[in-house]
Amino acid sequence: MTEGKGDELKGRAKQAAGDLTDNDDLKREGKADEAGGKVKQAVEHAKDKVEDGVDRVKEKLSGDD
Secondary structure, eight states, X not given: OOHHHHXXXXXXHHHHHHHHHTOHHXXXXXXXXXXXXXXXXXXHHXXXXXXXXXXXXXXXXXXXX
16 A cells, blocks of 8 residues: 555544544544545656656667567
8 A cells, every 4th residue: 555545544534533523623634634645646646657658768769669
């Protein structure tokens, strides 16, 4: 599991706990954690795409395609 996915799941758990206890601060904190986790996942996905593109260019330049 990626760090971003872990943060997203932690955020969902905090939101659920906040709902159960009627704790608005915990709900807000959970929403922030979940959003941060989603951002981390998006950045990691973009990084992977860029690395794949760089690898393809290197293969073409070296003639290994």
